[in-house]
Amino acid sequence: xxxxxxxxxxxxxxxxxxxxxxxxxxxxxxxxxxxxxxxxxxxxxxxxxxxxxxxxxxxxxxxxxxxxxxxxxxxxxxxxxxxxxxxxxxxxxxxxxxxxxxxxxxxxxxxxxxxxxxxxxxxxxxxxxxxxxxxxxxxxxxxxxxxxxxxxxxxxxxxxxxxxxxxxxxxxxxxxxxxxx
Numbered sequence: 001x002x003x004x005x006x007x008x009x010x011x012x013x014x015x016x017x018x019x020x021x022x023x024x025x026x027x028x029x030x031x032x033x034x035x036x037x038x039x040x041x042x043x044x045x046x047x048x049x050x051x052x053x054x055x056x057x058x059x060x061x062x063x064x065x066x067x068x069x070x071x072x073x074x075x076x077x078x079x080x081x082x083x084x085x086x087x088x089x090x091x092x093x094x095x096x097x098x099x100x101x102x103x104x105x106x107x108x109x110x111x112x113x114x115x116x117x118x119x120x121x122x123x124x125x126x127x128x129x130x131x132x133x134x135x136x137x138x139x140x141x142x143x144x145x146x147x148x149x150x151x152x153x154x155x156x157x158x159x160x161x162x163x164x165x166x167x168x169x170x171x172x173x174x175x176x177x178x179x180x181x
Contacts, residue, residue, distance in 0.1 A: 004019050005019050005022070005023055006020075007109070009060075011094065012092060028060070030060070031145055032063050034081045036067070039148075039149075041166070041170060049090045059091070070148060078092070098111075100142050113159075114160050116146050120167050146165065151163070
């Protein structure tokens with residue numbers, strides 16, 4: 001059975017990083033964007049990281065520009081934005097695609113392990129659903145991720161234990177991370 005440790009990703013400089021380097025840690029893997037309505041999620045993510053990293057917790061940040069071109073900068077510009085505006089200190093990787101033929105294999109696997117179950121209810125979430133469906137129509141069955149700031153929680157054995165859409169309250173995400181630790 002496959003685990004997250006079977007994957008290799010690229011760091012911001014384009015160097016290979018085996019996720020086996022994170023073996024034994026609880027991971028939160030997130031696709032992000034600098035110009036999204038959910039970009040303020042960086043703040044509670046960084047707070048969570050500072051509070052829990054000494055307990056064996058890591059956040060892995062993967063910028064993605066596939067959702068309404070909300071991460072248009074290059075890797076250095078994105079990193080500078082995140083560190084200056086939100087003080088992020090968790091690992092940020094090379095910008096990737098999470099959908100379609102060019103989807104990073106890690107995200108295709110994550111989404112297969114924990115498929116999309118909806119954004120929830122409410123007027124704003126109905127609008128998000130509409131934008132998501134229009135955006136992801138071009139990816140067909142390979143529209144693995146529905147929007148920026150989708151989060152996957154990985155246990156210490158490398159298995160996906162939860163998926164949080166960007167519409168999920170960050171307190172719920174934090175509580176799930178704390179429980180996994």
